[in-house]
Amino acid sequence: MTTVEKVPATSYQQFMPADRPVQYLAPDGTGVDSAARYARPSDERLLEMYRSMVHGRRFDQQATALTKQGRLAVYPSSRGQEACQIAAALCLGEQDWMFPTYRDSMALAARGIDQVELLGMLAGYWHCGYDPAAYKVAPQCTPLATQLLHATGFAYAEAKQGRDTIALAFCGDGATSEGDFHEALNFAAVFRAPVIFLVQNNGFAISVPLARQSAAPSLSHKGVGYGIGSEQVDGNDPVAMMAVMDEAVKYVRAGKGPVVVEAHTYRMDAHTNADDATRYRKADEVEGWLARDPLSRLDSYLEGRGILTDELREQMTVSADADAAALRAGMNVEQDVDPEDLFRFVYSSPTPGLTEQRNQVAAEIAAGELS
Numbered sequence: 001m002t003t004v005e006k007v008p009a010t011s012y013q014q015f016m017p018a019d020r021p022v023q024y025l026a027p028d029g030t031g032v033d034s035a036a037r038y039a040r041p042s043d044e045r046l047l048e049m050y051r052s053m054v055h056g057r058r059f060d061q062q063a064t065a066l067t068k069q070g071r072l073a074v075y076p077s078s079r080g081q082e083a084c085q086i087a088a089a090l091c092l093g094e095q096d097w098m099f100p101t102y103r104d105s106m107a108l109a110a111r112g113i114d115q116v117e118l119l120g121m122l123a124g125y126w127h128c129g130y131d132p133a134a135y136k137v138a139p140q141c142t143p144l145a146t147q148l149l150h151a152t153g154f155a156y157a158e159a160k161q162g163r164d165t166i167a168l169a170f171c172g173d174g175a176t177s178e179g180d181f182h183e184a185l186n187f188a189a190v191f192r193a194p195v196i197f198l199v200q201n202n203g204f205a206i207s208v209p210l211a212r213q214s215a216a217p218s219l220s221h222k223g224v225g226y227g228i229g230s231e232q233v234d235g236n237d238p239v240a241m242m243a244v245m246d247e248a249v250k251y252v253r254a255g256k257g258p259v260v261v262e263a264h265t266y267r268m269d270a271h272t273n274a275d276d277a278t279r280y281r282k283a284d285e286v287e288g289w290l291a292r293d294p295l296s297r298l299d300s301y302l303e304g305r306g307i308l309t310d311e312l313r314e315q316m317t318v319s320a321d322a323d324a325a326a327l328r329a330g331m332n333v334e335q336d337v338d339p340e341d342l343f344r345f346v347y348s349s350p351t352p353g354l355t356e357q358r359n360q361v362a363a364e365i366a367a368g369e370l371s
């Protein structure tokens with residue numbers, strides 16, 4: 001009879017997420033008695049995060065309005081996910097890279113990307129409206145989970161060259177069902193790539209609810225099987241988000257391997273402006289999440305601590321409105337686009353199919369069939 005060698009109990013326990021999402025603030029902004037696994041961020045950083053969240057929400061609202069004015073082809077709002085995206089952006093160092101999805105525009109704005117450039121792709125001006133190298137932000141990926149592989153390969157290469165860079169890859173709950181998610185986690189774990197996988201679990205993959213997507217105890221548990229340190233956090237609690245992301249950055253930068261962070265959150269708007277969310281979710285569910293709004297939660301907390309005053313709040317609102325006005329003005333300037341750019345830079349040597357498409361578009365333009 002053969003015996004199976006016993007695996008020490010701690011070998012997987014060190015990767016286990018908390019039983020319940022880490023939380024520091026109750027929905028009304030009062031402090032909760034947390035296990036305080038992680039250091040609480042300073043008041044200065046929380047105020048900075050609040051400022052960035054006010055700007056992020058205003059940006060998101062403006063981008064949604066731009067779809068109604070025909071200036072953007074589409075916009076996937078992330079209203080309600082401010083704490084996840086902005087904590088993630090603010091916890092990175094200047095040398096680090098982000099690998100975002102279509103939903104992560106607020107994180108990109110928080111990183112300092114020019115807002116008109118940021119929306120360039122969704123306006124149809126260019127493949128990626130901003131310069132990825134200048135901001136250290138890869139293009140926003142629409143094919144689900146592909147960015148996780150890009151981030152993993154990039155982080156691995158950076159480590160191999162002895163650079164102190166970490167990669168932060170974003171994805172949604174639905175993307176954790178993609179093969180690319182699993183391949184990225186496995187490679188990152190085996191080769192200790194310095195990458196953070198931030199899963200924003202907003203409850204839906206378009207109209208598909210989480211229960212039809214995964215039977216795992218939590219999405220953070222998906223990291224455990226790969227030998228990745230994993231955590232779950234209340235993604236609408238800005239203090240907890242920043243505390244967990246700070247720790248994740250520290251862990252990954254110390255060379256301990258990748259981390260999976262699942263942030264439990266909710267997208268308050270439809271999947272995009274082209275979707276009608278009332279067809280698959282109930283109004284009372286949305287109401288319940290509105291009561292857990294991350295921005296008002298941090299507002300109450302900082303006000304309670306005497307850090308956020310009416311005057312400061314007003315200043316931030318005025319400054320966010322000014323940014324939105326500049327964005328509107330910038331998006332109302334027609335940009336010169338060359339339709340041939342659609343086909344350039346796709347492959348170093350264009351495929352026959354691509355050449356045929358390019359010739360067809362050129363012929364239609366020459367014949368005045370496209371303007």
Ligand SMILES: Cc1ncc(C[n+]2csc(CCOP(=O)(O)OP(=O)(O)O)c2C)c(N)n1
Nearest residue numbers: 103142143144172173174175202204205206
């Ligand atoms: C490989 C691939 N399959 C399908 C789609 C179509 N699609 C676009 S968004 C989406 C849902 C994604 O949900 P989730 O990962 O939870 O992210 P969220 O949109 O909620 O941020 C799907 C299926 C796609 N973009 N890429």
